[in-house]
Amino acid sequence: MITLSPLxxxxxxxxxxxxxxxxxxxxxxxxxxxxxxxxxxxxKTLGDLFAIEETAAENPSIxxxxxxxxxxxxxxxxxxxxIVVNGNIGMHVGEKMAGGxxxxxxxxxxxxxxxxxxxxxxxxxxxxxxxASPYRGSSTGMRGGTIIVHGNVGSDSAVFMRGGVIKIRGNxxxxxxxxxxxxxxYVQKECGTRVGACMTGGKIIIAGAxxxxxxxxxxxxxxxxxxxxxxxxxxxxxxxxxGDLAESGSGKIFVSKAVNPHLSMYEKYL
Amino acid sequence: MSIVKAVTCPxxxxxxxxxxxxxxxxxxxxxxxxxxxCESKYLGYKSEHRIRTPLVRKDGKFxxxxxxxxxxxxxxxxxxxxxxxxxxxxSTNCEAQRVGVELAEEVGGVLDNTAVxxxxxxxxxxxxxxxxxxxLGQIRxxxxxxxxxxxxxxxxxxxHLERYTSFTEGRFEDSAWKAYLxxxxxxxxxxxxxxxxRLEFVKSRPRPQTQACxxxxxxxxxxxxxxxxxxxxxxxxxxxxxxxxFIQVEPNKDYEVMQAIRALVRDHxxxxxxxxxxxxxYLEEVADALVNCxxxxxxxxxxxxxxxxxxxxxxxxxxxxxxxxxxxxFAIMPMRGHFNVAGANIVSTWQSGYPYGVDFSxxxxxxxxxxxxxxxxxxxxxxxxxxxxxxxxxxxxxxxAVEHMVKTPLIVIDPHMNATAMLADIVFPSAFxxxxxxxxxxxxxxxxxxxxxxxxxxxxxxxxxxxxKRILEEVRIIKAQKMAKQxxxx
Numbered sequence: 001m002i003t004l005s006p007l008x009x010x011x012x013x014x015x016x017x018x019x020x021x022x023x024x025x026x027x028x029x030x031x032x033x034x035x036x037x038x039x040x041x042x043x044k045t046l047g048d049l050f051a052i053e054e055t056a057a058e059n060p061s062i063x064x065x066x067x068x069x070x071x072x073x074x075x076x077x078x079x080x081x082x083i084v085v086n087g088n089i090g091m092h093v094g095e096k097m098a099g100g101x102x103x104x105x106x107x108x109x110x111x112x113x114x115x116x117x118x119x120x121x122x123x124x125x126x127x128x129x130x131x132a133s134p135y136r137g138s139s140t141g142m143r144g145g146t147i148i149v150h151g152n153v154g155s156d157s158a159v160f161m162r163g164g165v166i167k168i169r170g171n172x173x174x175x176x177x178x179x180x181x182x183x184x185x186y187v188q189k190e191c192g193t194r195v196g197a198c199m200t201g202g203k204i205i206i207a208g209a210x211x212x213x214x215x216x217x218x219x220x221x222x223x224x225x226x227x228x229x230x231x232x233x234x235x236x237x238x239x240x241x242x243g244d245l246a247e248s249g250s251g252k253i254f255v256s257k258a259v260n261p262h263l264s265m266y267e268k269y270l
Numbered sequence: 271m272s273i274v275k276a277v278t279c280p281x282x283x284x285x286x287x288x289x290x291x292x293x294x295x296x297x298x299x300x301x302x303x304x305x306x307x308c309e310s311k312y313l314g315y316k317s318e319h320r321i322r323t324p325l326v327r328k329d330g331k332f333x334x335x336x337x338x339x340x341x342x343x344x345x346x347x348x349x350x351x352x353x354x355x356x357x358x359x360x361s362t363n364c365e366a367q368r369v370g371v372e373l374a375e376e377v378g379g380v381l382d383n384t385a386v387x388x389x390x391x392x393x394x395x396x397x398x399x400x401x402x403x404x405x406l407g408q409i410r411x412x413x414x415x416x417x418x419x420x421x422x423x424x425x426x427x428x429x430h431l432e433r434y435t436s437f438t439e440g441r442f443e444d445s446a447w448k449a450y451l452x453x454x455x456x457x458x459x460x461x462x463x464x465x466x467x468r469l470e471f472v473k474s475r476p477r478p479q480t481q482a483c484x485x486x487x488x489x490x491x492x493x494x495x496x497x498x499x500x501x502x503x504x505x506x507x508x509x510x511x512x513x514x515x516f517i518q519v520e521p522n523k524d525y526e527v528m529q530a531i532r533a534l535v536r537d538h539x540x541x542x543x544x545x546x547x548x549x550x551x552y553l554e555e556v557a558d559a560l561v562n563c564x565x566x567x568x569x570x571x572x573x574x575x576x577x578x579x580x581x582x583x584x585x586x587x588x589x590x591x592x593x594x595x596x597x598x599x600f601a602i603m604p605m606r607g608h609f610n611v612a613g614a615n616i617v618s619t620w621q622s623g624y625p626y627g628v629d630f631s632x633x634x635x636x637x638x639x640x641x642x643x644x645x646x647x648x649x650x651x652x653x654x655x656x657x658x659x660x661x662x663x664x665x666x667x668x669x670x671a672v673e674h675m676v677k678t679p680l681i682v683i684d685p686h687m688n689a690t691a692m693l694a695d696i697v698f699p700s701a702f703x704x705x706x707x708x709x710x711x712x713x714x715x716x717x718x719x720x721x722x723x724x725x726x727x728x729x730x731x732x733x734x735x736x737x738x739k740r741i742l743e744e745v746r747i748i749k750a751q752k753m754a755k756q757x758x759x760x
Contacts, residue, residue, distance in 0.1 A: 012353045012652055015632060040352030040654075041378025041631035070652070072641075091641055110640060129640065136638060137397035156582075175582055194525060194579065198589070215526055215545045216533045245540075246532035246589070269541055 001057040002032060003065060004050040010070035012040030013090070014049060017073040021061035021081025021100060029054045060084045060103075069109065075102050078119070091128070094121045097145065110154065113147045115140070116164065122148045129154035129173065132166055142166070142183065146229075155192065158185045161202060165229045177204045180251060186228045198244050199251030205234050206255045210263075217243035217253060219266040226254045239263055271299075277722045279308045280361070280704025283606030283714035284427045284434070296725045298705070305428035312705065319686045321699035322728065332697070337732070337740075344657070344696050345744030347679045349752070351655035353631060354379035355644040358661030358683075360388075360608035362700075363709025363721060364617050366734035367610075370659070371621040373742045375630045376749070380653070382644035383614035384607075384661050385626045388572065391581030392604045393615065393625050394639060399588045404567075404601045405715045406433075411440035413601075415563035417500045419587070420524060420573020421605045424508035430605070431509070435567070436499045446497040450512050498559065502527070503573060517556065520547040522578035528586045531557050535593050561597045571605040606714035609704070613712035648674045659683040659734060660703070664690030683737055700734045701727035707734075 002024055015038040024032055033047030046052065061081035068074070069088040076092060079099040091109035094102045094116060101120045104112075110128035113121045114135065127149045132142040133156055141160035148167045155173035158166055161180040168185070174192035177185050180199040189208035196204050197214055205226050220240045227233050238254035255263060277289040289308060292300035297316070301309045324340035325332040335343075348354055356374045359367050360383055367383075374381035385393060409416075416435045423430035431437045437447040494514065501513040502524075510516040519527050523546030530545040534557040540550055560566055568591065574583040587602060594600040606612050615625035622628045624637035627644070640646055647653050648671035656675050658664075664672055665688065672693070682694040691697045701707045706727035710718050727733075732740075 011654070013631075038632055040652075041633075042352055111638075136394060139398070174578070178582065194582070197525070197529065197582065198586070215530045215540055215542045216538070218539075218541050244529070245538040246529045246536065246586075246593075248536060248538075266541060 001055045001060060001063060002029075003053040003055065003063045004046075005053075005065045006050055006068060006071075008049075009067065010039065010049070012070070014039050014071045015073055016046070016049075016071050017076040018046060019062060019064070019071070019074045019083070020076065020078045021083065022077075022079055024062060025081070060101075064089070069107070072109070075100075078102075088125070094119070097121070107151070113142060113145070116142045116145045116147070119145045120148075121146070122150075124150045126151035126170070127153045127157075129156055130159065131157040132161060132164075133157060133159035139179075141180075152189075158183070158204075161185070167228065167232070171208070177202065177251075179247075180204070184228060186232070186234060196241075196244065196251055196253045198247050198249070200244070200247050200249035201251050203252040203254065205238070206253065207234055207259070208256065209259050210255050213241050213253065213255065213263065213266075214244065216245040217241040218245060219269050220252075221270065222257060222267075223254065239266060241266075274722065274724050277724060278704065278711065278719050279304060279311075280609045280702075280711065280721060281307045281311050282427045282609060283612065284430050285609055285711060285713040285719050286429050286433060287719050291724055293724055298724060307428060315685070315702055315705060317686070319688075320728070321685065321687050321691065321697060323699065323730070325694075325697040327695045337698075337730075340696055340698060341737075341740045341744050344681045344698075345741050345748055347655050347681060347696075348373070348377040348379070348657065348741070349745045349748040351377060351379065351679075353647070353653050354655040354657065355647055355653045356381045356657045356659075357644045357663060358384065358659040359614040359618075360384040360611035361660040361703065362734045363610060363703045363707065363711060364613045364718075365709050366659070366703070366738055367614055367617040368621060369735055369738040369742060371618060371628075373657075373738055373745065374628070375622075375635075376742060376745050378631045378633065379657075380642055380644055380647055381618065381622070381626075381628045381630065382642075383611065383618065383626050385611055385615055386639070386643045386645055387576075387666065388607055388611060389575055389604045390626055390639060390643070391575040392570075392584045394581040395584035395588060399585055399592070401588055402591050402595060402601055403603055403715070405717055406603075406713065409567050409601070409603075410434050410438050412442050412565045413440075413567050414443055414496065415498045415500070415559065415566035417502065417560070417566065417568045418509055418513075418605075419502045419528075419568055419570045420504075420575075420577065421569060421571025422503070422507035422509050423569070423605065424512070426571070426607070427605060430569075431499075431512075435569075436497050436512075443497055446499065449494070449496070453512070498563070500556065500559065504577075515556070515559075517548055517552065523547065524574055524577060525579040525583050525586055527553065528583070528590055531560070532586065532590050532593055535561060535590070535597070560594055560600070563598060565599045565601075566594065567600070568602045569605050570602070572607075575604075603715060610711040612714055612716055613710065613718070616712050616716060645671055648672075653678060655679045655681075657681045657683070658690050658694075659700075659738075662688045662690050664688065664693050683734055685731075698737050699731050700737060701731050703734065706731075709735075 018035040035046045062083045064085045072090040073092045075094045077096040082101045085104045088106040095114045097119045098117045099119045104123045107125035111130045113132045134141040144164045150169045152170035153172045156175045159178045161183040163183045166185045168187045171190040172187045177196045180202045182202045186205045191206045220242045237257045241253040271294045274291045278287040290302035298312045323334040439445045499513045501510040502517045504521045527546040591602045622635035627639045627642045629636040629642035680694045681696045682691040683698040704721040708723040
């Protein structure tokens, strides 16, 4: 196990895609300290910015202690192992992740789990904007794996989602599941506006309050419960909306009936 | 006295190139063909706020210095910075912008232009869904339906309607100017009648009750022949006054309205009666008008790009155009603000591959708005030096962003002592692009037009391009000296 502690409070963004169990594997502490990172526009080594300690324990593979909110691209493209962050972490954590596990005991920056394929990201604080959403211009977002956020999530999450499960225990911002094609998003508390806009498939479950459903969604039925994944089922009843009609889509939004009495006007169409 | 013809106006994105200037004693004395904004720039640019010499802040006060000293100081700040931002670029020519990209790459900084607080969201959505567009010339000659959404060209691009859309005489479409005059006359007559009735000159007649609704009236005007003008906005703007049909949408509900029109164009039924405060029947009328035109255009402005939803609003607008193109011919165009903001995007794309928010800190261009845009960099307090050229973020950025910008060394290149220059550490006076310097600028439809030099700049005042070149040269010298020192030490 490698423990990294920031040597100072960073002002400039630190690009550290080398903080990855696959890269650290088989390297000595000295070799790890010599790995290249960027701080602002200056190239440095990991040892310049972090105190590096090695212990005999196998798991987790990497621990970051302290505030790493400016450290970006941690665990980028990782396939195996586990990273634990005791503090906040910067943008692009677990981007293009293809396996393994990342636990953040703090907040995560934007684009966490962007383009994720496999693995598990668990964020115990809040997540920024664009959780599990792809890079600008890409039309394929998260394809598999699981993301669990215990706090709140910013805007534009699960955009272009094509598979996998996202569980948000807190609130979610607007444009959740924009142009989503497949996969499941479960929001336990409030959800922002324009949820599921332009979605063509997949399901979004909202157990909390939702101000309004997009006018381009049509009510389908009322369901007593919905399956989130193999381990979890959300208890309803839920209004089931189909859409987005503007994309002739067949995505499903499940909205809690009990918390959203203002949506009862849709019942006349059933 | 000389008359300079076919001058391109350096004010708004319409870039009118039919301006005639009368020049006397190296001063513009008369402007022909221009709008109020054009006249005000050509006749008023020589104000008392003009900066005459380079200034450096010493002990909290500006001290005039030589150009060489200012260039050396600025280059030193940029060459030693860890994460500088280079912002502005929209009110200068493409030649200066090109040097700017080179400078940003040399100093490993974040290059950003004013699109970030303007039409940046449009660019983001274009990258996601593409853009079916055309030139203003095509619109002038062929378009029979104009829809202005969230913009007010009559106030912000005054000659847009007259030169490119409704009120221009095209080869295949007639001007709607006469119809507008008739409408104005009818409105004036109606006002007179109402006032006569009030003064009891004539007997008042009962009129049909108008429906209490957010809409100006029933859409009979959409069935008329010839060019049609539709305006969708949150308030009745000057352009809306002259529109055939105006829809007042609730603030921040544009996305829902547009999405509803999309569903209607695709012949879907909606479960709701109203969208964004507009009855669905009225949206059906608009959808009908859109589908039944021969060639329609949607122009959009800040009302879409900077209201709730931001780039998703444009995403859905472009998707609407895509849907409409299955039934008829449609195009879409952003109403670009500054005269060369389109050029800033084009030069940045030509040089680095990305239109704005380009981060050169890793030695190669990287682009991810939200991460590499200067507004976000400033709000997160990450930058350690700034160069601002041809823009005024000190007056337009949020307080927290300006606070951070002022905390770090700030270099400003501008003809005037604007709000940002007043906060700066080093100020370079520059010549007015399009008046004292020529060059190239891009119109809102991405057509390049030449800018003309009509008068000489004041003595000792250099163009933006020249100032940037000198700073770039000095940065290279400082970096070479630094490397030589490091090599010696090693």
